[in-house]
Amino acid sequence: MALLDDVKKALRISEATTDFDGEIQDLIDAAKADLGLSGVMSEKVIDTDPLIKRAVVTYCKANFGYDNPEAERFQRAYDLIKTHLSLSVDYAWFTITFTVTGGGVPIDGATITIGDDELTTNSLGVATHTVNESGIDVDYTVAADGYETAEGTVYVDGDKDVEVVLVEA
Known part of the structure; x- marks a missing residue:
């Protein structure tokens, strides 16, 4: 029917x-x-x-x-x-929102790598990634010209905000 x-x-x-x-x-x-x-x-x-x-x-x-x-x-x-x-973890997408700064200023064009996916931050230093699983660790790497690369892991059990502060190289 x-x-x-x-x-x-x-x-x-x-x-x-x-x-x-x-x-x-x-x-x-x-x-x-x-x-x-x-x-x-x-x-x-x-x-x-x-x-x-x-x-x-x-x-x-x-x-x-x-x-x-x-x-x-x-x-x-x-x-x-x-x-x-x-x-519900069976029905919902979860959003990881990355905010990347360096020296207190948003970094436009920083690259965030998650597995095979690459994100690029906007002029506010923000990029988002969605996952459809809960209770998992998501590893990420953040790189930007003139800054040291940063790595981290975020545990996804809902929407997450991740602040990444890059250090000048």
């Missing part, structure tokens, strides 16, 4: 009725986009996952129609599901 049909059933709309299909599909798409914005991995936002399906159905129940007296209750329920998904 397609997700559209499941949502229509949850909204108590006959599968034979197609008058609202466009609006319902827009709500399904909005729910999926909202889950992605909250940090849920796009690879996990699939129609067959029971938790994703429950989140999408609840979102649609909260946002379908104009005179829904239960809209606020469904919205709170959706927000709770979304929060649980975005905090």
Whole structure:
């Protein structure tokens, strides 16, 4: 059964009725986009996952129609599901934000190497890297012209901020 049909059933709309299909599909798409914005991995936002399906159905129940007296209750329920998904190590991306400075000044163009990935800091000395695992150590190396190379490890159990202070060579 397609997700559209499941949502229509949850909204108590006959599968034979197609008058609202466009609006319902827009709500399904909005729910999926909202889950992605909250940090849920796009690879996990699939129609067959029971938790994703429950989140999408609840979102649609909260946002379908104009005179829904239960809209606020469904919205709170959706927000709770979304929060649980975005905090789950099985569903969420975690962001490591590196801030690289030297002599108290942000370093633009510093290279951060993590495995095979290379990041470059912006004018604020900031670069970000995402991982989809929790409870792991991520080794990194930071290099910039005129500075000594720095190495470190960050333990990922959620979003992390890493400050790296480079010493002039």
